[in-house]
Amino acid sequence: MTAPVLTLDGPSGSGKGTISIRLAELLGWHYLDSGALYRLIGLLAFRNAISLEDEEAIATLAAGMKVEFTGANVILEGRAVGDEIRTEQIGNMASRVAALPKVRNSLLGWQRRTAQPPGLVADGRDMGTVVFPSAECKIFLTASAQARAERRFNQLRLKGFDVTIRQLFEEISERDRRDAERKTSPLTPAKDALIIDATELSIEQVEQEVLSHLKTSGIAAPG
Numbered sequence: 001m002t003a004p005v006l007t008l009d010g011p012s013g014s015g016k017g018t019i020s021i022r023l024a025e026l027l028g029w030h031y032l033d034s035g036a037l038y039r040l041i042g043l044l045a046f047r048n049a050i051s052l053e054d055e056e057a058i059a060t061l062a063a064g065m066k067v068e069f070t071g072a073n074v075i076l077e078g079r080a081v082g083d084e085i086r087t088e089q090i091g092n093m094a095s096r097v098a099a100l101p102k103v104r105n106s107l108l109g110w111q112r113r114t115a116q117p118p119g120l121v122a123d124g125r126d127m128g129t130v131v132f133p134s135a136e137c138k139i140f141l142t143a144s145a146q147a148r149a150e151r152r153f154n155q156l157r158l159k160g161f162d163v164t165i166r167q168l169f170e171e172i173s174e175r176d177r178r179d180a181e182r183k184t185s186p187l188t189p190a191k192d193a194l195i196i197d198a199t200e201l202s203i204e205q206v207e208q209e210v211l212s213h214l215k216t217s218g219i220a221a222p223g
C-alpha cells in the first residue's frame with residue numbers, strides 16, 4: 001500500500017525535528033526520525049566498544065537493531081532510550097557512522113517500510129534524495145550556523161546539558177562539513193525540494209510554509 005511522504009531534510013539545529021514532530025501530529029501521520037537511527041548506532045557502537053572505523057561490524061549492528069518509534073519516542077530493544085542519544089558526543093558519533101556506505105545501506109529497507117498510510121513525515125539528511133526520491137513533497141530546511149547553534153543551545157539547556165554556544169557552533173560546523181562532504185548520501189537538497197531558510201523565521205512561520213507547500217503538492221493539509 002502506498003502512502004504520501006513529506007520529507008524534511010537539512011543540517012542539525014535547523015528546527016526540522018521540532019517541525020516534523022508538530023506536522024506529524026497535526027496531519028496524524030507517522031514520523032521517521034532517521035537521525036535517531038544513526039545516533040542509536042553510535043550509542044551501540046560505544047556501548048559494545050566497536051571501533052567507528054569497523055564498517056562491517058557496525059553495519060551488522062545496524063542490521064540487527066530492534067528499534068521502534070512511538071510518536072517522538074525511540075524504543076530500542078523494548079526500552080525507551082530518552083535523551084541519552086541527544087548529546088553532541090553521540091551526534092558526532094552518529095555523523096561518523098553515517099559516513100559508512102554499508103551502514104546506510106543496511107537501514108534503507110527499514111526506513112522505506114515506515115511509509116505507511118495515512119502518511120509519513122520523514123526527517124533527516126537524505127530523505128528526499130535517497131530514501132524517498134519519489135516523495136510527494138520535499139522540503140530542505142536550513143538556517144545560519146550561528147542561529148542553529150543558538151537553537152541547539154536552548155534545546156540542550158532545557159534538557160539539562162551543560163553546553164556553550166561557542167562549543168556548539170564548532171561542533172555543528174564540524175558535523176555539517178562531514179555530512180556535506182561524505183561520498184554516500186551527502187547532505188544536499190533534492191532537485192525538487194523547496195528550500196526554506198529559517199534564520200529569521202519562527203517555528204510557526206516555517207510550519208505554515210511547509211503546509212502551504214503540501215497543498216500545492218496536491219496533498220490535503222489541515223488549516
Ligand code: C5P
Pocket residue numbers: 012034035036038039091094095096098099123124125126127175179
Ligand atoms: O538529525 P540528527 O542530528 O539527529 O542526526 C545525527 C547525525 O546522523 C547527522 O549529523 C548525520 O550525520 C546523520 N544522519 C544522516 N542521515 C540522515 C539522518 C541523520 O547521515 N538521514
